[in-house]
Every structure is written in C-alpha cells, then in structure tokens.
Amino acid sequence: MTALTRTTSRRRMLLGVGAAGLAVGSGFVPARFAIGQQAKVKIGLMLPYSGTYALLGKNIDDAFRLAIEEQGGKLGGREIEYVTLDDEAEPAKGADNANKLINRDKVDFLVGTVHSGVQMAMLKVARDNEQFMLIPNAGLKEATGSLCAPYVFRTSFSNMQPGLAMGKVAGERGVKRAVTITWDYAAGAESVDGFKDTFTKAGGTVEKELALPFPQVEFQSLLTQIASIKPDLVYAFFAGGGAAKFIKDYAAAGLRPNIPLVGAGFLTDGVLEAVGQAGDGIETTLHYADGLDNAKDKAFRPAFKSKTSREADVYAVQGYDTAQLLTIGMNAVKGDVKARKELIAAMEQAEIDSPRGKFRLSKAHNPIQDFYLRKVQGRENRVVSVAAKALADPATGCATA
C-alpha cells in the first residue's frame, strides 16, 4: 500500500517536473496545450541585422512591429510570437537559414528579406516546403516572375519598376542618347533593362551599358568613358556606400553641368547626408518620396520616429505594408492559417493603405503602384510629380499572372 502510494506520487512528481520543463521550454504554457486559435502565430523575420544592410533590416523589422502594435498587437485575434534570424545578407547561408525557420521553428509566415541573392535561396526553400512567404524588399524578378507562387507575396517593388518609370520620363523629355551604369549583378541588370525598355520605346538609344563588378567603387575609368561618349543623360543604379561615392565622383569629375544624372531611387536614398552638395538636383524614380501629401504618410512618419528615433524611409514603409497585408489576410480568416485559400484570396484582393499611397497587388503578387519622380533638394528626395501611375511589373514567366 505504502509502496504503491510512493510509486504513484513519484510518477506524479515526474509528470510535474516534465510539465514544468515543458513550461520553461515553451515559455508560455497555455499556448503549448491549447488547440487551434489560442496558440500564437509564429512569424519568422529573416532579415540582415548586421553588415552593410543592417539599417535596412532594422527599419523593416521596426516598422513591421509598429503596424502590428497599432492594431492591438494581434493578427486575426491571435497573439504573435516573433522569431528573428540575422541572414547577414549572405546568399550562401540563405537556404540553411530559411530551413531553420521553416523546419526547426515551424513559423506560420516567413518574412524576408533585403538582398536578392538571399531571397533567391529563400524562394527555392519556400517553394519546396510550400511555405507562406512575404517579401519586404528584395526586387529580384523571379519572385513574382518565373518562380512566382500562390503563397509568395511581395510588398516592395520589382527591380524593373523604377527603371521603367525613369525610361518613360526620359523619353517624354525627348532625351535621345543615354548611357547606363551599374554593378554587374542581377538587380542592376534588371533595373537597366527596365529603363531601356521604356526609353527605347519612346525613341531613345542606350549608347553604352557600363558595369563594374559588385561591390567595387572605383568609378574613374567608367566616368572617363562617359565623358568620351558625351550622352544626353546617365541612368545609374547603385545603393548605399557605393551610391554615395558614385554621386560624389560624378560631380567631382565635372560631368554634372553637361550630362544630367538620373537613377532608380536607391541612388539617393539614405546617402544624402554623406554626399552633401554633390547630390543636389539629381532626379530619381521610386515608389516613395519625401513630402508626399497623404494622411497615412503624415501619421506614419512621426509614429516611426517616436518608436525608433530614426527617420522613416522606403524600407520602413515596405516593412509596415508587409504587416498591413498580413493583417488583412489574417483578419479575413479570423486567424486560421489553415484556411490558406481564403487567406490568399483576401490578400490578393486587398487594397493597402500605404504611406506611399494606396496600392493593390498584381496577379503575380507584386505591387501595382505609382512611381514618383523625385528631386534631391536640401538633403531630401522631394516629390516632383507622379512619373508613372499604377505601374505594374511585366511578371514575365509567371504561370498565375
């Protein structure tokens, strides 16, 4: 009798220890045992939190969480658990990192990333696992082109889009001869393709496509070539430190007065403090700008600033809209991620009230959005006009589009 009691109590004690262990392990007991709706939604944020793109990753992350907090910190009525992973903008680690989030952490939604090379790796893993994925930046054409999928959405842009808008502007101005310059990698080539497409349709000729290896920043040789060709216009695709150096070198080489410099918006985003006077007057096209006249933007910018004490930028806007899109989908299915068809349908039909202006998604799940012509004035990319209204990516090779 006593022996029996002892065994029972020991077993009970073991059970207790086990439960306690589980509780510690999972952090929050009810989530572990509850069924369906009460469990937390797991969101895997795979972004560059270190290295060259760290600031972009942080802005996306902060703005994503800001959008969630603004609507009560829940998605479709469910609490959220974030799993963050630093992808280091390192394509070689992309597949492994995506696998960790999908198969180890079993996230419901994979959100990421910035670098197109990493995104390519993520895209393949997501397709193998039919993983729901939202892309807050990377503009590679495959994501909403040849590798598009019903469960992959993008809230940013495709690399071609800014180029398409700028080619149109240059064509309308009657520019005849242009030279393009970029890094020799996919994003640059796609951006230049976009520019060439609309520019040549409007009667212009691209005299030469200059490129240098990524991420080299020694531009003198190419600038000398530009001076010897003497085009009417130079279209440039660079970003970050390379963009800052290019703008300064272009001005120092004395090319600015005779050969206007234009580019995709990334050329002048986040570098205006660094380039100083050299940036003044450069025109670029992008889906976001400083000085937009819409209520959402006027609310978003101070909110972001008070949360992070940094100024909002296009990356923050994209992160914010990623969370907005997800919210629309999850509200439609009341938090039931298993109702995938309805979730996808709700997101496809969503109109997103973005700080950049309202937009919808194409059948290939890429934003159909206005592109602004912006001009650098006093360290800001001030909006000049709408360069192209409701511009869509051609989505070449996407079966669902």
Added chain:
Amino acid sequence: MDAIVFFLIQVLNGVQYGLLLFLVASGLTLVFGIMGVVNLAHGSFYMVGAYLAYALTQALGNLWLSLVAAVPLALIIGLLLELLFRPLYRRDHLYQVLLTYGLILALEETRSLLFGDDVHGVPIPPALDFSVPLTADLSYPVYRLWISAACLALAGALYLVISKTRIGMAIRAGAANREMVQLLGIDVGMVFRIVFVAGVVLAAFAGMIAAPVATVYPGMGNAILILSFVVVVIGGIGSIKGAFVAALLIGLADTFGQVVAPDFAGMTVYVLMAAVLLWRPAGLFGRGT
C-alpha cells in the same frame, strides 16, 4: 575626346588608384613578410582610419587638424592591438587567421555601436575642393591628385627608412633570418612592435586621406583587404618595392580591364595575379624558394 587623351586620362586613373592601393598594402606586406603574421584585419584598420577621420572632422571641423589628431590615435590603437598579437607570432597561421577574423567582427560591431550603419561623408578641405578641367566635359578633382602626391611621398619615405637606416636594416634582417638577428643582440620584439604599429598606422592613414573621396560606410575595409592581399602576393611577400610595382600594375589592369573587356572586369586583377605567379611563384620581388 581623341584616343590619345582618353588613354592618358585612363593611365592617370590607374596610377592614382594604384598609389592608394599601395598605401594600404605596404603595411600588410610589412606585417606579413617580416613578422609572418597573416593579418585579415588589415582592411578593418583602413576602416578605422576612415571613421577616425569622419569623427574627428566632425569634432574639429577640419580634415588637416583631424589628421594630426588621428595619427597618434591610430598609433595607440596599433600598440594596444600588438599586445593581442604578441602571443601568436610563433603560432601557426591558423591561430592568426582566427584572431584577426575575430578582430574584423569586433571592429565592425564597435563601428556599428559607435556610428550606426549609415553612410557618412567627410568634406574635402576647402583649399583642395576644386577640379582641374582635362577636356570639355571631364575634370579631375585636385584632392585626388593630392592623395597621389601624399602616397608617393610616403612610398619614398618608406623606401629611405627601410634601405638607409639602422632600424630599416634590422627590419630587413629580421625578415631574412629571425634567429640570426636575435643572436646578434637585436631586440626582435621591439622590431616587430615597430613594424606592426607602422602597418596599422599606414592602413589607418590610407583610410583617413581616402575618406573624403571614398565616403565612409560599413564593411568598407573588406573589398580593399582582398586587393591588398593580391598586391602583396604579386609584389612578393615582404617587399615594399614589390608592393609599389604590383599596386600600380593592379591599378592599371583594373582601369583598362573596364575599358577593354568590361564583361571580365572583375577578373582582370586575378588573371594578372595568376599570370605573375606562374611566371614567378614568389612574386615579382619575392625571395624565391
């Protein structure tokens, strides 16, 4: 512009780029060749220099003043880091690679904490902030010419120190035969300290004077590190003269590679390196084995 002018301007571009590469690589070749230390963090010292120039120019309002203040700071950083390296002089290269790779990460993270991850600019000193017209459309920034002049002056000074002074003799001797130099009663530890600190200061100084044209941004040391190793390998490990010639060769190869074979521009310097190594496995001025 006609072909001759185009060619001459491209030569100028190549030489100018090469001289800057030399300034960074000279420190690496000294540390690598004389001390036998593989220093992957050399590019980070370049970055440290650039950020020092940025921070001090902000504080002092003038690049010249900040150079005066930054060089002693780089010297102190060099002396402190040398303490870290000292136990590793006789160790296998793998230990040095581990330590210096760790240093890259530590310095990058420190940079991120202190300055954030934004791109920053350093204004060119007003006295040199103008360009000389070369053709109707192209002009050359005077500050770049000044960088070239500074690099040439430093190259000359390095040559004189190493070939004409006692300490230079000790450095050369230490590179050739460490044990024998020790037996002759020369304090090799002191020689190493001088060489290491000189290496750090040279890289940091290159970062400082390049900051106004290069802009200052995260990871800026990584690209220059790889090219510096290429310079060292082509020139012959430990040879200042070799580094000078190799840096100019690479500057010219890279510049003309972009003109002649733009599709293979990323490869030109490495093809050059492979060709030189096939011809002279120890580098142009290396001590053959």
